[in-house]
Amino acid sequence: MDGKVQSAHGAIASLPAGQDEWWLVAMGAALLTAAVLFLAAGWRLHRDRQRLCDALDQFGESDFQSVPEGLDSLTLKPVAEAWDRLMPRVQTAMAMLEWSARHDPITDLLNSVSFKLAVQAHLAGAQGQGVLLVMGVSELKKVNDSLGHAGGDQMLCALADRLRLAIHALADGFGADEEPLAGRLGGDEFALFLPGEHQRADIERYIQRLQRALGEPLHIGSQSLRVKLSIGVAVGGAGAVEPQYDQLLAAADSAMSRVRSEGQGGYLFFSPAMRRAADEILEKELAIRHALERGEFCLHYQPQFNLRSGIVDSVEALIRWNHPTRGLVFPGDFIPFAETYGLIDDIGDWVMMEAIRTAARWNAEGRPLRVSINVSPKQLYRIELIPMIRACLARFSLPPELLEIEITEAAIMRHEEFSLQRIEGLRRDGVAVALDDFGTGYSNIAQLMSLPMDRLKLDRSLLDAIVTDRRQQVVAVALIGLGRELGYEVVAEGVEDERQFALLKTAGCDYIQGYYLAKPLPEADLFARIAAIRADMQTNMREVPDRGQA
Incomplete structure (x- = not known):
């Protein structure tokens, strides 16, 4: 190394006079230029790096239009070129995502969220008035069941296409300044918002034309079907019945549900009533x-008197509502409502658990009584019914022979095969099953012979005039005899007086139940009344022979 330095020094020394200074200046300038170029390249790299970072930050904030400008450093130029190729793809993908987020995936109409936002924006405007139509479509469930959900989706798409065409076709004659908004709310419900203020007669004409356009036969697979539209109408905006969207939708949906419940299609304007x-x-x-949460429901028990043994060995559990302001409310005032509005399962579960718990306690106290519980059609069709009954019997250690389930004819015949499977399952578990309200439903003799039942309960309507009406008496006596010959125990409900009791005992009836014995009683009064019945009936039983003794 020292030799090389000495050689360079010698070379400089050998230069002609005056040239050594020039050479040194040139070398310094070259070094300075190189340093400047190096610093400039580093600055450009730092600048381009910062621009790229800023663009990435904007990208992270969903700004997909931002492009890093002027990336001229050799190191980052390939990155800029790759960015230029990537961004159009990202922008296309994001546009598709944004469109999908706003539209229904099956029909391409506005989805419920976007429809709501669009209507809200209109209602908030200076002329924010309009009419909302909620349309329920019949037949979708049938198509799904027969052709699968692909067929149902095809039906929805066809209806959506017709709705778009109808909107354009009806625009000229309706006189609206803005085009209506169409959306799918979900399931089989569509919505249409007509901006502006309109007379009722004009709205009705529009709906009638819309019904005709959408009501033409649809060809789904190999099937041709007509749909029925149930349309609820609500007017929204300043001074209208329902000024805001949520209230407007609830109003139109309420009117649509009213039309749909009648099953004929049509339209109905919402009213304050x-x-x-x-x-x-x-x-x-x-x-x-x-009431369920606060324990306001209670059970009353009505005795069933065994005409063979002369004792009360069964009771029917009947629900009551200790209402805080109305007092004791009977089931006819709330059970039908509960069945209609989806509350019957919770009530039925409570009745089942409370009745089994109570019967198990009676059994443990040495006072066994079979308890009979009514099961509604909706409860019967629940998959959880039998497992729930098994769980209650096991939890409270009640022998299954001390439980009876009452089912109406109508419930069985609505879904006969499934119902019979549930009944057979209950009986395999040792639970008795009674056919309630017999004589008022659909059973013919052939069906009666095949029903896997333990008891038949004659409806009270068959006994109303059994003493005074010879024909009714003949029918009741015949049904009692038929039931017994087929191996069923027969229970007569609604026995009100001693003459009915005497006739039923003579006819060979197995059990009686009714106000002649006792009204449904709270548990606190039940066993005292059972003791009184036993004492009272000992005399009556001796005085009235049954058919086997006559």
Whole structure:
């Protein structure tokens, strides 16, 4: 190294006079230029790096239009070129995502969220008035069941296409300044918002033309079908019945549900009276839910007298509601409502658990009574029914022979095969099953012979005039004899007086139940009344022979 330095020094020394200074200046300038170029390249790299970082930050904030400008450093130029190729793809993908987020994936109409936002924006405007139509479509469930959900989706798409065409076709004659908004709310419900203020007659003409356009036969697979539209109509905006979107939708949906419940299609304008009715329904629903939570329901028990043994060995459990303001409310005032509005399962579960718990305690105390519980059609069709009954019997250690389930003819015949499977399952578990309200339903003799039942309960309507009406007496006596010959025990409900009792005992009836013995009683009064019945009936039983003794 020292030799090389000495050699360079010698070379400089050998230069002609005056040139050594020039050479040194040139070398310094070259070094300075190189340093400047190096610093400039580093600065450009730092600048381009910062620009790229800023673009990435904007990208992370969903700004997909931002492009890093002027990336001229050799190191980052390939990155800029790759960015230029990537961004159009990202922008296309994001546009598709944004469109998908706003539209229904099956029909391409606005989805419920976007439809709501669009209507809200219009209602908030200076001329924010309009009419909302909620349309329920019939036949979708049938198509799904027969052709699968692909067929149902095809039906929805066809209806959406017709709705778009109808909107354009009807625009000229309706006189609206803005085009209507169409959306799918979900399931089989569509919505249409007509901006502006319109006369009722004009709205009705529009709906009638819309019904004709959408009501033409649809060809789905190999099937041709007509749909029925159930349309609820609500007017929104300043001074209207329902000024805001949520209230507007609830109003139109309420009117649509009213039309749909009648099963014929058509349209109905919402009215304040319907709102009051809806508020009453909501109030009653909340009251029933609170009753379950607060323990306001209770069971009363009506004795069933065994005409063979001369004792009360069974009771029917009947629900009552200790209402905080109305007092004791009977099931006819709330059970049909509960069945209609989806509350019957919770009530039925409570009745089942409470009745089994009580019967198990009686059995443990040495006072065994078979308890009979009514099961509604909706409860019978629940998959959880039999497992729930098994769980209750096991939890409270009640022998299954001390439980009986009462089912009506109508419930069985609505879904006969499935119902019979449930009944057979109960009987395999040792639970007795009674056919309730027999004589008022659909059973013919052939069906009666095949029903896997333990008891038949004659409806009270068959006994109303059994003493004074010879024909009714003949029918009742014949049914008792038929039931017994087929191996069923026969229970007569609604026995009100001693003459009915005497006739039924003579006819060979197995059990009687009714106010002649006792009304449904709270548990606190039950066993005292059972003791009194036994004492009272000992005399009557001796005085009235049954058919086997006559």
